[in-house]
Amino acid sequence: xxxxxxSRLPRKALKAEAGDLGRADAGTxxxxxGSPGSRPNSAKKTSLVFPTNAAVGVExxxxxxDVPISEKLNLFVSKLNLCCTVFDFDDPSKNSTExxxxxxxxxxxxxxxxxxxPRFTEPVIAAMCKMxxxxxxxxxxxxxxxxxxxxxxxxxxxxxxxxxxxxxxxYDLLLKFVTxxxxxxxxxxxxxxxxxxxxxxxxxxxxxxRERECLKTVLHxxxxxxxxxxxxxxxxxxxxxxHFMFEAExxxxxxxxxxxxxxxxxxxxxxxxxxxxxxxWRALIPLHKPKSVGVYFQQLSYCVxxxxxxxxxxxxxxxKGLLRFWPITNSQKEVLFLGELEEILEAINMVEFQKIMVPxxxxxxxxxxxxxxxxxxxxxxxxxxxxxxxxxxxxxxxxVPVLFPAIERNAQSHWNQAVLNLTLNxxxxxxxxxxxxxxxCHDQFxxxxxxxSQEAKKRKEKWEHLEKEAxxxxxxxxxxxxxxxxxxxxxx
Numbered sequence: 001x002x003x004x005x006x007s008r009l010p011r012k013a014l015k016a017e018a019g020d021l022g023r024a025d026a027g028t029x030x031x032x033x034g035s036p037g038s039r040p041n042s043a044k045k046t047s048l049v050f051p052t053n054a055a056v057g058v059e060x061x062x063x064x065x066d067v068p069i070s071e072k073l074n075l076f077v078s079k080l081n082l083c084c085t086v087f088d089f090d091d092p093s094k095n096s097t098e099x100x101x102x103x104x105x106x107x108x109x110x111x112x113x114x115x116x117x118p119r120f121t122e123p124v125i126a127a128m129c130k131m132x133x134x135x136x137x138x139x140x141x142x143x144x145x146x147x148x149x150x151x152x153x154x155x156x157x158x159x160x161x162x163x164x165x166x167x168x169x170x171y172d173l174l175l176k177f178v179t180x181x182x183x184x185x186x187x188x189x190x191x192x193x194x195x196x197x198x199x200x201x202x203x204x205x206x207x208x209x210r211e212r213e214c215l216k217t218v219l220h221x222x223x224x225x226x227x228x229x230x231x232x233x234x235x236x237x238x239x240x241x242x243h244f245m246f247e248a249e250x251x252x253x254x255x256x257x258x259x260x261x262x263x264x265x266x267x268x269x270x271x272x273x274x275x276x277x278x279x280x281w282r283a284l285i286p287l288h289k290p291k292s293v294g295v296y297f298q299q300l301s302y303c304v305x306x307x308x309x310x311x312x313x314x315x316x317x318x319x320k321g322l323l324r325f326w327p328i329t330n331s332q333k334e335v336l337f338l339g340e341l342e343e344i345l346e347a348i349n350m351v352e353f354q355k356i357m358v359p360x361x362x363x364x365x366x367x368x369x370x371x372x373x374x375x376x377x378x379x380x381x382x383x384x385x386x387x388x389x390x391x392x393x394x395x396x397x398x399x400v401p402v403l404f405p406a407i408e409r410n411a412q413s414h415w416n417q418a419v420l421n422l423t424l425n426x427x428x429x430x431x432x433x434x435x436x437x438x439x440x441c442h443d444q445f446x447x448x449x450x451x452x453s454q455e456a457k458k459r460k461e462k463w464e465h466l467e468k469e470a471x472x473x474x475x476x477x478x479x480x481x482x483x484x485x486x487x488x489x490x491x492x
Contacts, residue, residue, distance in 0.1 A: 204253025285321035365406035
């Protein structure tokens with residue numbers, strides 16, 4: 001029966017594929033399913049593709065339970081080679097039978113790896129990497145949102161890959177393969193190498209959120225399994241962040257990579273290496289600058305707070321970085337920044353706080369005076385945090401004079417009633433902290449306000465005098481003429 005099947009196969013195809021198993025061309029770019037126009041030769045051949053050891057008589061259609069233990073890995077390789085055939089999913093009616101066979105085969109492979117198979121040999125690892133490379137590594141077509149703000153608009157519907165019915169099982173198989181106790185990392189690092197990892201990182205550019213979620217889990221497990229690749233993975237992810245900040249604006253994958261780093265940072269040994277601190281200063285802090293920061297802000301904030309929990313001395317440097325990239329015209333970003341500041345101030349110690357408290361609370365004062373009620377409200381909510389109130393109370397001699405003008409201006413003239421009520425509550429808290437200091441600041445504020453009023457009055461009188469003198473001068477030649485508001489007004 002085997003001879004009959006083999007006789008139907010094209011001899012050139014069989015000869016060309018004999019020996020591919022040992023090479024395991026995992027890093028070779030291949031077109032993937034589900035991307036319009038990305039697989040011109042999809043499903044050109046649907047015949048079974050056997051490995052070099054097909055002569056042992058193991059057919060891919062045989063179930064694992066029907067072969068002895070000694071032949072299970074050979075059957076595993078045969079089924080992997082069968083799954084190297086890629087189909088076009090843009091046309092659901094095309095090759096439907098073959099697609100279903102491949103899907104069932106992938107499910108069998110997943111179950112086999114999950115069942116605790118014998119230790120994977122080098123040819124098995126090579127075949128596995130080849131199959132994953134063939135199905136997963138592909139070039140994504142241009143997207144109509146590529147020139148937008150990187151998916152900042154929450155109204156955009158996610159784009160789903162039509163090849164997902166196969167891709168999800170390939171990812172599931174790769175995940176179980178990497179985490180399997182039957183996989184020796186020392187042997188597998190030859191095939192799951194730098195090239196393989198870089199191609200995985202390229203896949204984060206997919207528009208399908210389901211695929212990005214799978215990639216996040218797979219890459220995290222590779223980071224945990226292959227200690228030799230950890231520095232390279234960290235460096236490669238840093239390069240992705242740099243590319244996003246300075247060259248591109250597409251945010252696909254940024255949140256997922258930050259989520260990976262969030263768990264990686266928690267495992268850093270103390271004291272922190274200089275490499276890790278450089279990553280914080282050159283990558284994480286500047287990631288606050290892009291206008292699409294809201295897409296990944298939660299993961300970014302978690303990474304920053306993880307660093308501060310590891311080494312509290314970094315808190316002042318982080319706050320300086322936030323003040324450097326503080327948004328001036330984007331109110332939604334200001335609200336996010338104030339939320340992150342609160343988390344940092346909860347973990348900061350007194351020594352680090354005193355290094356940055358004056359510029360920090362000057363900026364908070366500006367937020368209190370913001371005409372955008374959400375910004376002002378969020379800044380005033382900081383006084384609901386007992387830790388922050390305690391920090392202010394211990395440094396009230398410095399901070400109350402900085403805050404008082406902003407509080408008093410809000411109490412006198414802010415348009416929003418909720419902000420006005422919060423301002424009066426904060427004003428009362430500052431008064432109860434130190435009544436003498438509060439009264440001294442109040443007197444100083446009145447003096448400063450009177451001084452500014454006098455200066456404004458003198459400035460106005462001076463301009464009126466200049467305008468009067470100019471109006472009395474004769475107009476000759478090309479002399480500029482002062483146009484009064486009355487003369488320039490237009491009556492409709």
